[in-house]
Amino acid sequence: MRQEFLPFAAPLLGDEEIGEVVECLRSGWLTTGHKTKQFEREFCEFIGAKHALAVNSCTAALHLALEAVGVGPGDEVVTTPMTFTATAAVIEHLGARPVFADCEPGTLNVDPAAIERRITPRTKAILPVHFAGQACDMDAIGAVARAHGLPVIEDAAHAIPTRYRGRLVGTLSDITCFSFYATKNVTTGEGGMVVTDREDYAERMKLMHLHGMSRDAWKRYTQQGSWSYEILAPGFKYNLTDIAAAIGIHQLRKCHAFHRRRLHIANQYDAGLAGIPGIALPQVEDREAHGWHLYVIQVDAAQLGVDRNAFIERLVARNIGVSVHFIPLHVHPYYRERYALQPGDYPNAWAAYERIVSLPIYAKMSDEDVRHVIEAVQDIAREARR
Numbered sequence: 531m532r533q534e535f536l537p538f539a540a541p542l543l544g545d546e547e548i549g550e551v552v553e554c555l556r557s558g559w560l561t562t563g564h565k566t567k568q569f570e571r572e573f574c575e576f577i578g579a580k581h582a583l584a585v586n587s588c589t590a591a592l593h594l595a596l597e598a599v600g601v602g603p604g605d606e607v608v609t610t611p612m613t614f615t616a617t618a619a620v621i622e623h624l625g626a627r628p629v630f631a632d633c634e635p636g637t638l639n640v641d642p643a644a645i646e647r648r649i650t651p652r653t654k655a656i657l658p659v660h661f662a663g664q665a666c667d668m669d670a671i672g673a674v675a676r677a678h679g680l681p682v683i684e685d686a687a688h689a690i691p692t693r694y695r696g697r698l699v700g701t702l703s704d705i706t707c708f709s710f711y712a713t714k715n716v717t718t719g720e721g722g723m724v725v726t727d728r729e730d731y732a733e734r735m736k737l738m739h740l741h742g743m744s745r746d747a748w749k750r751y752t753q754q755g756s757w758s759y760e761i762l763a764p765g766f767k768y769n770l771t772d773i774a775a776a777i778g779i780h781q782l783r784k785c786h787a788f789h790r791r792r793l794h795i796a797n798q799y800d801a802g803l804a805g806i807p808g809i810a811l812p813q814v815e816d817r818e819a820h821g822w823h824l825y826v827i828q829v830d831a832a833q834l835g836v837d838r839n840a841f842i843e844r845l846v847a848r849n850i851g852v853s854v855h856f857i858p859l860h861v862h863p864y865y866r867e868r869y870a871l872q873p874g875d876y877p878n879a880w881a882a883y884e885r886i887v888s889l890p891i892y893a894k895m896s897d898e899d900v901r902h903v904i905e906a907v908q909d910i911a912r913e914a915r916r
Contacts, residue, residue, distance in 0.1 A: 531848050531849065531906075532848060532849040532850065532902040532906070533849070534849060535849045535850075535851060536849060536850050536851055536890055536895075536899055536902065536903070537851045537890070538713075538851035538852055538853050538888070538890050539712075539713035539851075539890065539892050540892055540894050541712055541713075541717045541892075541894070542784075542788065542892070542893045542894040543777070543781075544780070544784075547776070547777045547780045547781065550565070550776035550777070550779060550780055551773060551776045551777060553776070554773050554776040555773070559772055560771060560772060560773055561769070561771050561772060562740075562770060562771060562772060563772045564772070565772040565775040565776050565779065566584050566769070566770050566771070566772050566775040568775070568779060569584055569770075569775040569778045569779050570582045570583065570584050570723075572779060572782055572783075573723055573725070573782060574725070576691075576782055576785070577698055577700035577701060577706075577725055578698060578700070578701050579700055579701060579706075579725035579726065579727060580726070580727045580729075580732070581725060581726050581728075581729070581731075581732035582723055582724070582725045583723065583724050583725075583732070583735050583736055583739060584721065584723055584769075584770035584778075585721070585722045585723065585724060585739055585768045585769065585770055586720060586721055586722065586768055586769065586770055586771075586774075587616075587709070587711070587720055587721065587722045587768075588616065588685070588687045588707050588708060588709035588711070588722035589616040589619070589620060589722070590739070590766070590768035591707035591708065591709075591722040591723065591724035592616065592617065592620045592657075592683070592685060592707045593620040593623060593624070593768075594724055594735040594738055594739055594766070594768065595683045595705040595707055595724055595726075595731075595735065596620055596621065596624055596626075596655060596657075596683060597624060597734070597735075597738060598705065598730075598734040598735050598738070599654070599655050599681045599683065599704065599705070599731065600654065601621065601624045601626050601654045601655055602624055602625055602626065603624070603625030603626065604625070604626070604652065605624075605625075605626040605627070605652055605653075605654035605655075606626060606627045606628075606629045606650060606652045606653045606654060607621045607626055607627070607628055607629065607653070607654060607655045607656070607657050608629045608630075608631050608645050608648045608649060608653055608655075608656050608657065609621070609628055609629070609630065609631070609640070609656075609657040609658070609659065609685075610630065610631060610633055610639075610640035610658065610659050610661075610879075611630040611632070611633070611858040611859045611860045611865075611876050611879045612633040612638050612639075612640070612659070612661060612856055612858055612879045612882070613659040613661075613685065613856060614687070614856060615859060615862070616687075617657060617659055617685050617859075618630075618859050618865065621657070626654065627652075627869075628859075628865070629648050629650075629653070630648070630859065630860055630871075630875075630876055631644035631645045631647070631648045632644045632876040632877065632878045632879055633661070633876075633878050633879050633882065635878045635881070635882065637661065637664055637813055637814075637815070638661045638662070638826070638878075638879075638882055638886075639658070639659070639660065639661045639664065639665075639666040639667070640658050640659065640666055640671075641878070642666075642667050642670035642673075642674055643670075645658075645674055646674050649674070649678055649680075653678065653680060654680070655680055655681050655682070655683055656671060656674065656675050656680055656681070656682050656683070657682075657683050657684075657685060658671055658682065658684055658685065659684075659685040659687070659688075660684065660685070660686055660687075660688055660689035660692055660699060660821070661688065661824075661855075662688055662812070662820075662821075662822075662823055662824035662825075662826055662855070663688045663689055663692050663715070663820050663821025663822050663823035663824060664692070664812075664814060664815070664819075664820045664821070665689065665692050665694035665699055665702075665819065666684075666694075668682075668684075668694050668702045668703065669695070671703075672702075672703065681703075681704040681705070682702075682703035682704050682705075683703070683704060683705045683706075683707065684699065684700075684702065684703055684705070684706040684707065685707055686699045686700065686706050686707060686708050686709075687707070687708065687709035687711075687714070687722075687823075688714075688715075688823035688824065689708070689821050689823070690714075690715050690716055690785060690821060691715075691785050691786060691789055691821060692820065692821035693816070693818075693819035694819065699821075700725050701727075704726060704728060704731065705724060705725070705726045705728070705731055705735075706724070706725050706726070707723075707724050708723045708724075708725070709721075709722050710722055710723070710774075710778055710781070714823065715785065715788055715789065715792070715822075716778065716781040716782055716784075716785050716788070717777065717778075717781055718770070718774035718775065718777045718778040718781065719774055719777060720774065721770050721774045721775075721778060722770075737762060737763060737765060738763060738765040738766055738768075739765065739766060739768040739769060740765060740766075740767070740769050741761065741765045741767065742761050742762050742763035742764055742765030743759050743760070743761060743762070743765070744759050744760040744761070744762050745758075745759045787893075788893040789821065789822065791893040791895075792821075792822035792823075792891055792892070792893060793817065793818065793820075793822055795822070795825070795895060795900050796812075796817070796820075796822050796825055796891065798897070798900045798901075798904070799811070799825055799889065799891075799900070799903070802900075802901075802904035802907075802908070803827065803904060803907055803908075806834075806907065806908065806911045807833045807834065807911070808829060808830040808831070808832075808833030808834025808835070808911065808914075809827055809828075809829065809830075809834065809907065809911065810827060810829075810830065810885075811827060812825060812826055812827070822891060823891075824855055824888050824891065825888065825889045825890075825891040826886050826887070826888050826889075827886070827887050827889060827907075828882065828885040828886055828887075829841050829885050829886075829887060830885065831885075834911060834914050834915075835914035835915055836910065836914040838854075838884060838885055838886070841887060841910060842854075842887060844906075844910045844913075845887075845906055845907070845910065848906040848909070848910075849902075850889075850890070850902065850903055850906050851890060852887055852888060852889060852890070853887075853888045854883075854886055854887065854888060855886065855888045856883070857883060858873075858876060858879040858880060858883050860872075860873070860875060860876055860879070861873050861880070861883075889903055890903060
């Protein structure tokens with residue numbers, strides 16, 4: 531058995547990130563400035579988008595995006611219950627209602643047909659989430675959106691550098707929102723990026739991400755800046771610091787290398803866990819296009835001989851860190867009580883929740899770490915069958 535605890539996730543930071551942060555600290559410019567602008571430029575080039583705005587979280591990016599397309603009180607936004615609370619919370623912040631569409635049982639991505647069924651005259655936008663790093667069926671979702679004249683905002687918190695039919699996520703719809711949280715494929719500690727090709731959306735989000743000011747706040751403190759400004763809207767405080775951007779610049783440059791490592795780990799898991807009764811591997815349509823932010827297996831208690839919760843306890847007892855993605859939003863007290871929802875209202879999401887386990891997968895993991903995870907799963911399965 532493994533002697534030291536293997537964390538579920540950990541960032542891989544090198545001397546490049548450390549050196550860039552030290553340079554930032556020594557410069558005396560800590561908040562939004564030249565490094566943030568450099569990060570935005572390089573992100574545009576990486577994704578192939580016209581506009582990129584660095585913000586302090588993917589939550590902020592989603593809030594700005596929804597506000598930019600005009601979501602407000604009384605509106606509805608169709609999204610998935612198989613996501614983190616931030617996806618729906620930002621809809622609530624704008625006085626609108628999150629309307630859930632069930633996920634597909636295999637990929638756990640939102641079902642385009644379910645989206646179609648949930649659209650009403652009050653629907654203002656569609657908000658798909660690329661679960662675990664696998665792209666949703668964006669052609670089908672785009673067709674639904676066009677038929678109803680709706681914008682699509684993608685929650686791509688898991689999806690860098692995910693591809694969909696040869697195109698990077700971030701080039702597929704109206705606005706795309708990325709996360710750079712500490713566990714993500716590219717990290718700035720805390721942070722996010724929102725990208726779009728639409729000039730009007732870009733201008734609105736830029737205005738609203740920093741107090742609704744008529745000028746870039748950071749330029750006020752440069753020799754070329756001006757102390758004078760006007761407040762054009764009651765904006766937010768969502769800017770990314772230069773310290774965080776300094777990390778992101780080098781993380782982004784390593785993104786494809788990180789992805790290759792994650793893919794390699796996923797392939798090792800597939801080989802080592804295949805054929806274990808009661809363990810279902812991720813359903814993947816294009817392995818190399820998958821971002822592999824998560825590796826999610828499903829536990830069939832009847833076949834395996836142990837239920838999901840006990841399975842997790844036994845992995846942790848073997849010093850393997852795991853998680854569950856996600857507890858569907860419709861069963862959390864706030865959404866359940868506010869909208870009178872029941873677990874069975876979204877049967878695919880609920881059934882998946884009772885079985886899913888996220889195994890560790892990150893670039894910092896060694897092959898020995900991966901072997902320990904595989905051996906732990908194999909041992910638990912053998913013991914359960916005795």
